[in-house]
Every structure is written in structure tokens, then in C-alpha cells.
Amino acid sequence: MPDLVCDACGNTYPAGDRQHCDCGETLWYELATDFAWPAESGSLWAYGDLLPASDPVGIERAAGGTPLVRAPRLDDYAGCRIRVKDESANPTGSFKDRGTAVATAALRERGADAIGTVSHGNMAMSTAAHAASAGMDAVVLVPDDIPEERLGHIARYDPELYAVSGDYGRLYEASFSLAPTFVNSDSPLRVAGQKTTVAELLHQFDGAPDAVVVPVSSGGHASGTWKAVRELHAAGALDSVPELHFVQAAACDPIARAYRNGDDTVTPVADGGGETVAYSIANANPPSGNRVLRAARDTGGSVLSVDDDAIRDAQRALATHAGLAVEAASATSLAAVRELTAEGRLDASDDVAVVATGTGFRERPPTPDTVHRVTQGELREQF
Amino acid sequence: MPDLVCDACGNTYPAGDRQHCDCGETLWYELATDFAWPAESGSLWAYGDLLPASDPVGIERAAGGTPLVRAPRLDDYAGCRIRVKDESANPTGSFKDRGTAVATAALRERGADAIGTVSHGNMAMSTAAHAASAGMDAVVLVPDDIPEERLGHIARYDPELYAVSGDYGRLYEASFSLAPTFVNSDSPLRVAGQKTTVAELLHQFDGAPDAVVVPVSSGGHASGTWKAVRELHAAGALDSVPELHFVQAAACDPIARAYRNGDDTVTPVADGGGETVAYSIANANPPSGNRVLRAARDTGGSVLSVDDDAIRDAQRALATHAGLAVEAASATSLAAVRELTAEGRLDASDDVAVVATGTGFRERPPTPDTVHRVTQGELREQF
Structure with missing residues (x-):
């Protein structure tokens, strides 16, 4: 079993149930000094060399193996060449x-x-x-x-x-002081598994796209994204590193605020943050927020936030131009790309992968505005 | 482009928009006289030799490639060794x-x-x-x-x-007399695509399990299931043929009734059938019903029906013992297996694959009966 390491202060601990460093930051597992891309990738276990577990059962075996969808009809909207990592294909519909x-x-x-x-x-x-x-x-x-x-x-x-x-x-x-072991969103074991979202994406793209954009809440998925890129690059399996951009909902965006202010640490949102359609990622006190700042800066990326109008608009575009009904929180990533291309940070020739973190099927759909109500006779006249 | 064939009377027509034989039965495409299992199977296009199309874009490329989940905790419930083909992993959550x-x-x-x-x-x-x-x-x-x-x-x-x-x-x-081309549930093009559910399943199982159980409505998916087995067996890619069992909801089960009566043709349910939780498969006049009878008899399978109590119970078992939240119509297949083992048609040593046709995330979940309402102090005392 590999060691647990603090990427902030460098402290190391033996593997086990410990989740945090004495300095307060969340630990992660140090793995994969040696790695080769697998021949197949039907599930996350294809990337077993990156993982601190090896004997899956039931739906564990089915996790991962999600498609990276090239979505050309979103290119105009996004301002660059878009691929969507569709995490809704997981057994319970999310990353x-x-x-x-x-x-x-x-x-x-x-x-x-x-x-x-x-x-x-x-x-x-x-x-x-x-x-x-x-x-x-x-x-x-x-x-x-x-x-x-x-x-x-x-x-x-x-x-x-x-x-x-x-x-x-x-x-x-x-x-963390309760039994059984609590595996929360940025726990070391969870972050290890979350490495496979981007490992698989890079494998499917056959290298690094120009940028990868991921919604961020606690910072757990963002940590996994960064950790995968670091490990694969260190192992020589990845020639270049993509810019990692992380996105929050404007109503609750403590990490993006810290990024804009040039801070090294995240200040919690005092009032808990405002309401947002992207409720899945509204985290006023993200425990791995500081690490997200390091990930963005280390890879030449950024942390940004998008408002609810932009989120809803991107969610609609994903459905009407890519056939993907994602949850609002997932759509923040496409809204962020639109912002990044508008600012000139990314351009039309860039290959950008957005991570759609979860299904929209559990959210109430909007009321349809155009339904033609006809008789069968009227229908025949129409077509 | 391959020919369109009627499996009932043997008539053949050139490929095109024609969907029905002069005898009234639905046509299907005749393909794959030559077939070898592909090395990888991340999407249905791995089985391109079985398909009358070859140039997918967008989410078309992501269709199929769903997991076949071995679910040992359902074995006792089912009375045999169960695998679940989880079609909810498709881009819009269904087969x-x-x-x-x-x-x-x-x-x-x-x-x-x-x-x-x-x-x-x-x-x-x-x-x-x-x-x-x-x-x-x-x-x-x-x-x-x-x-x-x-x-x-x-x-x-x-x-x-x-x-x-x-x-x-x-x-x-x-x-069928309207423009554009209507591709309904048992149209030849749709049936061709639906062949890949079971082709992929057989590939993942590495041969034929003892039985495959599929919910049936119009008979389109059942047709694809049977067609795949026929083509793969004829091409020498499959040594033996699994029993194909098809299941309907008891409230609306015209094909199962015809099967029980020994009929060759299906009589529509006069009153349109009763209400059922498995609304997705309540088809009172299934256009490919006759073909389903042929498929069941040809493979040594059957057509049966299960009532709403059994469906709800199987749906609950899939969630609580396999971690799969499927729609009610999908759970008919597990309910059917329970019936088949109770009757002695299948036994504990049999490997049986049930097709879970679609996600339950778009159905309103039942109201939970056990939620512990506690303060944080009470929680700490508990653990």
C-alpha cells in the first residue's frame, strides 16, 4: 500500500484511515511511479496502477469507462473545439x-x-x-x-x-471522528478514484488537449484531476500537461475569489453563499480549496465562476446541440469555456474537454414552451 | 446496403425506407454472414459488421458499450447466477x-x-x-x-x-405514411441497432449464458435480440444459443397470452390493457409480437408475464442488492427469472443475464420509510 502525502508541506504518513495532514490540508496517495497506458479501457480498473485497491465487485467493476463525446455542434457556442466527458454513464449517473x-x-x-x-x-x-x-x-x-x-x-x-x-x-x-470510516468528497481514497476521470479522458484523447475544465465544489475531483496529470506526466505517459480550469457557481465561489485576489488560501463565504441552480457544487468552505488554487496555477489554468443565467444557457446548449441532459452543476464547465474564449484565454483552434459530472435526469426538467396540440387529421395535413 | 427480409414468409426487398412486408410482418436487415469478435468494445460500433450504417457522429458514437454487471447478491433472490446488462449507461439512459x-x-x-x-x-x-x-x-x-x-x-x-x-x-x-421517415420501436433500422445489446452481452460473457431475459413491448428489442443470436450463430461466432425469455407486465400481456395459448399470432388486448407501473412496456397491440413468439420457441425460451407487486419487489431488490436504480419496466426481467427458477425452468447453477433496459432516475422515487432524524449531539452518541 502506498504512502499518504501532503502536497502542501511535504509530510508523509503510512497508508491507513488518516485523511488530513498535521498542517490541516487533505492528504493524498502517492502512486504510479511506473505506468503504461492499458490496451483497453472499459472501466476505471484499466488504470489499476494508479489505484490503491485491486479487487472490485458488482457495480464497482462498472464504474468509469465513460465516453468522451466530440460535440462539433457546440463549437460555435463554446468558441473552440469541444469534447464532453459524459460522467452520467456511471452506474449511479455521476463521476x-x-x-x-x-x-x-x-x-x-x-x-x-x-x-x-x-x-x-x-x-x-x-x-x-x-x-x-x-x-x-x-x-x-x-x-x-x-x-x-x-x-x-x-x-x-x-x-x-x-x-x-x-x-x-x-x-x-x-x-472524521465517527465510525465507520467516512469517505467524504476529498478523502484520499475518493481522490485516488477520481484520478481516473481525467486519466481516461487523456487516454481517449490520445494525449493532452489544450485545456480540461472541471466544476469544483470541495476540491476533491479537482485534486484527482491534478494528481492524475502529475502522476502520468512524471511516469512519462503524458508528454505535455493540459491547462486545468476549475469553475464554481458565482453565488458561492470562494475558490474563484481567492484565485482572483491572488491568495494562496481560500476564505470561506461568511453567509454560506447564495442560492444557485448548481446546488451540487455550492460549497461555502471547500476543504481542498487551497489545493485547487495550486492546481490551477501549476498547470497554467485558472479558477473562475459563472452566474446562473450562463449555467442555464449552457445546460440548454448541451441538450439541444449535443443531446446531453446534464445537471446544472455540470453545465458550469461549458459556461466557463465560453467565458475563457470570450476573454481570449482559449481560441477556436484549441481542443478543450469539459467534464459533465452528472446526469440531469434527477432534476425536474423545465416546462416545455413549444408543443403543437393537434388532432390526427391535422397531423396528416401537416406532413 | 443489405436486403430487407421477412422472417415469417421469406420475402425479400431492396434496402430503403420500406418497413413492412406485404404479409404484414415487420422486415429486418439481413447482415453479417461473416463476423469476428472485435478486440475492443467501448461502443456498439465495435460490432459494425452487424450494422447497416458506419459513420457515427456525436452521441451516436457513445451509444452502447454498457456494462454487464455480475450481481452475486441477487443470486438468492433470483435462484440462479445473475448478471445485469445495465442499459442505463447509454447517453440518454436507455437501450x-x-x-x-x-x-x-x-x-x-x-x-x-x-x-x-x-x-x-x-x-x-x-x-x-x-x-x-x-x-x-x-x-x-x-x-x-x-x-x-x-x-x-x-x-x-x-x-x-x-x-x-x-x-x-x-x-x-x-x-409510416408521413414524412420524415418514422423510425418506430420495431423499424428495421432500429432493430439492427438493438442487435448490439445482446451481441455485446454475449461478447462480455465470452459465449452464451444459459438464458437471456428481456422485457418486451412492441417486440423491437426482442427482434434485435433474436436476430443477433441468429446472425452470430450462423457466422460461427457463437457455439450455442441461449434460451431467450421475454417478459411483459401482467396488466397488458398479449404476447404472453398468445404464448400460453400456443398461438402463432398475437391477439391485441381489446380494452387497451390495464394500468401498470411498467408503463414503458404496456403495448396492447405489439406490431412485432408474432416474431417474439417465434423467437421464444426457436430458442427454447418462453414469453411470460409478471404482476406489479413482483415488478416493484424486483425493482427494490435491484437497488438494495445490486446498487442499480432501474425503471419499473426493466425490473420485469428479474421478476421473470424468479418465476422461471420457481417453476424449475432455470436452476441455481444457471448463468442468466437480465437486460435492465433503462434508468429509474426519471421516475419519482418511493417515499423513504426509515430516516433517523437527529441532532449533531445525538449523532455523536450513536457512533
Whole structure:
């Protein structure tokens, strides 16, 4: 089993349940000094050399292996050549399955029979589903004001569900002192699994595109993205490094603010942030936010934010010009590309991959504005 | 381009927009006299030798390539060794994308820039999405009493949407005389694409399991299933043929009734059939129903029906024991296996693959019955 390392201060710890460095930053696993691209890539386990687990069962085996869709009809909208990494093809409809699959497999290898998580969205569903598939117990902590329908989507997999009153933001910290092991959004095991989103993307693209754009919330997926690029480049499997751009919703964008201010650390949004359609990524106090700043600066990328009008517009464009019904949080990445090309940071000749993190099927669709109401006779006259 | 053939009377027609034989049965394409399993199978296009199209774009390229999940925690429930072909991993969350992708690609190769379909469910969403991705026009005919939310899921991709009053069942027949080309659920192009569900499954299993169980509505997917098995066996790519079992909801089961009665043709359900949670497959007058009878008998399989209680129970088992949230219609296949093992038609040593045809994320989840409502202090005492 590899070491746990702090990329901020360089401290190293033996592998295990420890998740944070004494300096406060989240640890990650140091892997893959030696790596060769696999011949096939039907699931994330094709990239097993990058992972701290090796014996998947059930839907763990099916996580990853999502398509990278070339979407030429979005090029004009985006201002560059667009590919969409469609993470909705995962077993529970989001990128979270990659981190969960690796986490549940690794925990079992350590003898654990349970997993906990703090989430009221995709991660909760993913964790509950993987535990159900593997025969593990799942403890899921949600805020007590969670919408009924979302609670139903989580409960379907029959986890132990706790609706917790009080300041939900504090549960992230508190959960690490509870049993079972809580694998939250930026936990080392989850980040290890999340490396495979971009590893697979780079494999499918056959190298590095000019830029990769990823929505950011806690910073866990962003960490995995950066870690994969670092490991693959260090191993000689990647000749060049793509710019990594991370995007938040303007209503709650503490990392983007810190980036604009030139800060090295993220200041939490005091009032918890405003409402946004991209609720999945509204994180007022992102635990791996500082690392996201390092990732953006290290790769020549950026951290930016987009408002709800831009998010809705990009979400509509993904459906009407690429046939992809993604959740609002996923559409931030396309909205960000539009901003980056408008600013001249990217241009029409650039190949850009946006990560669509999750399905829009669990969100209520907008009311249609144009439906022709006809009789069968009227229909025949029309065509 | 291959010929169109009638498997009932043997008549042959040149390839083109013709969909039905003079005898009334639906035609299918005759392909793949020569076939070798591909090295990789990331999408349905790996099985290009089986297909009457070859130049996919956008999400067409991403259709298929879905996982075959070994689900050992369902074995006790099912009474045999279960694998689930998870079609929710397709771009619009259902098996329909396979048929649509092949149809839109083939129509473009013939110079068409539009496609029509009669559907108020998965096929409507799939057709609208593929047209959006490829820059084609889509005409979608839905019944005027369609639920608002389902209409929203279709409208998201911006097709020309017609809500048609009157007897919706008659629109299937009527649509073939309209322009553009209507590719309905058992149209030859769609059936050609649907062959890849089971071709891929057999490839992933590395041969034929003892049985494959598929939900049946119009008979289009069932036709594709049977056609693939026939072509692969004839080409020498498959040593043995699995039993093909097809399942309907008991509330509307004209094909299962005909099977039980020993009939060669299906009699439509006079009153349109009863209500069922498996609304996606409630087809009172299945246009390819006769072919389904031939497929079941030819392969030593059967056509059976399961009631709503059994469907709901199987749907719950798929979520709580395999981590798969499928739509109710998909769960009929697992409910059918339970019936087949109870009858002794299949036993514990049999390898059985059930096709889970589509995602449950667009269905309202049940209200959860067990949620622990606690304060943060109470939570700490618990763990």
C-alpha cells in the first residue's frame, strides 16, 4: 500500500484511515511511479496502477469507462473545439462512482464492512449504491431540510440515513471522528478514484488537449484531476500537461475569489453563499480549496465562476446541440469555456474537454414552451 | 446496403425506407454472414459488421458499450447466477440509444436530414437527443395526456413535439405514411441497432449464458435480440444459443397470452390493457409480437408475464442488492427469472443475464420509510 502525502508541506504518513495532514490540508496517495497506458479501457480498473485497491465487485467493476463525446455542434457556442466527458454513464449517473468504487474496494481490503459519507446529492446516492452492491453497511448524513425527492433517490439503495439538524457544514469535520470510516468528497481514497476521470479522458484523447475544465465544489475531483496529470506526466505517459480550469457557481465561489485576489488560501463565504441552480457544487468552505488554487496555477489554468443565467444557457446548449441532459452543476464547465474564449484565454483552434459530472435526469426538467396540440387529421395535413 | 427480409414468409426487398412486408410482418436487415469478435468494445460500433450504417457522429458514437454487471447478491433472490446488462449507461439512459444511433447515422447516409418517431418515453428522448447531437430535425408524436414531467424530459432536446389527440395506438400505423421517415420501436433500422445489446452481452460473457431475459413491448428489442443470436450463430461466432425469455407486465400481456395459448399470432388486448407501473412496456397491440413468439420457441425460451407487486419487489431488490436504480419496466426481467427458477425452468447453477433496459432516475422515487432524524449531539452518541 502506498504512502499518504501532503502536497502542501511535504509530510508523509503510512497508508491507513488518516485523511488530513498535521498542517490541516487533505492528504493524498502517492502512486504510479511506473505506468503504461492499458490496451483497453472499459472501466476505471484499466488504470489499476494508479489505484490503491485491486479487487472490485458488482457495480464497482462498472464504474468509469465513460465516453468522451466530440460535440462539433457546440463549437460555435463554446468558441473552440469541444469534447464532453459524459460522467452520467456511471452506474449511479455521476463521476462520484469512480471515487466510491475505489473507496469501498479499498476499505474491504482493509477488513472494513461499512462506509460513511456526508452528502445530500450524487455522493450519497453513489455511496449507498456501492455499499448495497458489495454487501457493506452505509451511513449517510444529510441535512434535515433536504428535498423529499432527493431523499427518495438516496433511500432507494437502503442505507442508514440520518437527517441531521443544525449547521450541516460542520458535519464534514465532525464525521472524521465517527465510525465507520467516512469517505467524504476529498478523502484520499475518493481522490485516488477520481484520478481516473481525467486519466481516461487523456487516454481517449490520445494525449493532452489544450485545456480540461472541471466544476469544483470541495476540491476533491479537482485534486484527482491534478494528481492524475502529475502522476502520468512524471511516469512519462503524458508528454505535455493540459491547462486545468476549475469553475464554481458565482453565488458561492470562494475558490474563484481567492484565485482572483491572488491568495494562496481560500476564505470561506461568511453567509454560506447564495442560492444557485448548481446546488451540487455550492460549497461555502471547500476543504481542498487551497489545493485547487495550486492546481490551477501549476498547470497554467485558472479558477473562475459563472452566474446562473450562463449555467442555464449552457445546460440548454448541451441538450439541444449535443443531446446531453446534464445537471446544472455540470453545465458550469461549458459556461466557463465560453467565458475563457470570450476573454481570449482559449481560441477556436484549441481542443478543450469539459467534464459533465452528472446526469440531469434527477432534476425536474423545465416546462416545455413549444408543443403543437393537434388532432390526427391535422397531423396528416401537416406532413 | 443489405436486403430487407421477412422472417415469417421469406420475402425479400431492396434496402430503403420500406418497413413492412406485404404479409404484414415487420422486415429486418439481413447482415453479417461473416463476423469476428472485435478486440475492443467501448461502443456498439465495435460490432459494425452487424450494422447497416458506419459513420457515427456525436452521441451516436457513445451509444452502447454498457456494462454487464455480475450481481452475486441477487443470486438468492433470483435462484440462479445473475448478471445485469445495465442499459442505463447509454447517453440518454436507455437501450433505445442503440437503435436510434444506427437509425440516425443510416438515414444521414441516405441523405435524410430528419427523423420521426411515435413515443412518449425513452424512445422519444433518445430520438430527440440524437437528432440534436447530429443536427437533424426530429418530429416526435406523443399522446396529448402525457404527464407534464415526461414531456419536459423529451422537450429538453428541442424536437418538434406534437401532442396528438384521439386513439394514440393508431398513430404507429399512420406514421409510416408521413414524412420524415418514422423510425418506430420495431423499424428495421432500429432493430439492427438493438442487435448490439445482446451481441455485446454475449461478447462480455465470452459465449452464451444459459438464458437471456428481456422485457418486451412492441417486440423491437426482442427482434434485435433474436436476430443477433441468429446472425452470430450462423457466422460461427457463437457455439450455442441461449434460451431467450421475454417478459411483459401482467396488466397488458398479449404476447404472453398468445404464448400460453400456443398461438402463432398475437391477439391485441381489446380494452387497451390495464394500468401498470411498467408503463414503458404496456403495448396492447405489439406490431412485432408474432416474431417474439417465434423467437421464444426457436430458442427454447418462453414469453411470460409478471404482476406489479413482483415488478416493484424486483425493482427494490435491484437497488438494495445490486446498487442499480432501474425503471419499473426493466425490473420485469428479474421478476421473470424468479418465476422461471420457481417453476424449475432455470436452476441455481444457471448463468442468466437480465437486460435492465433503462434508468429509474426519471421516475419519482418511493417515499423513504426509515430516516433517523437527529441532532449533531445525538449523532455523536450513536457512533
